Amino acid sequence: MNVNTKSLVSITEANQNFSKVARLVDENGSAVILKNNVPRYLIIEFSQAEGEQSAADEDVMAISKRLIAKNRRAYEVLAK
Numbered sequence: 001m002n003v004n005t006k007s008l009v010s011i012t013e014a015n016q017n018f019s020k021v022a023r024l025v026d027e028n029g030s031a032v033i034l035k036n037n038v039p040r041y042l043i044i045e046f047s048q049a050e051g052e053q054s055a056a057d058e059d060v061m062a063i064s065k066r067l068i069a070k071n072r073r074a075y076e077v078l079a080k
Contacts, residue, residue, distance in 0.1 A: 007031045011040070 007028045014021045014033045024031040025043050033041040068075065 004028050004030075008039075009033050011035045 007024050007030060009021055009024065009031055011033050014031075021031050021033070021043060025045060029045065029048065031043040032039045033043065035041075
């Protein structure tokens with residue numbers, strides 16, 4: 001994951017000035033909050049989080065289809 005250095009905020013600054021964090025998310029799409037100079041939290045827009053959720057569902061469907069295709073004979077035997 002690539003992180004825009006302009007979207008890094010210390011946890012202290014995020015605590016004292018959350019509107020700055022919200023503005024960074026609006027401008028850059030996300031903000032990374034650092035704790036002890038280590039990336040700890042990722043703030044993204046809610047609509048982007050919904051998109052990530054649906055992508056995970058699509059991945060599950062792809063895996064399911066692959067497993068069904070791979071084990072079709074076993075499923076046919078079990079269906080009898």
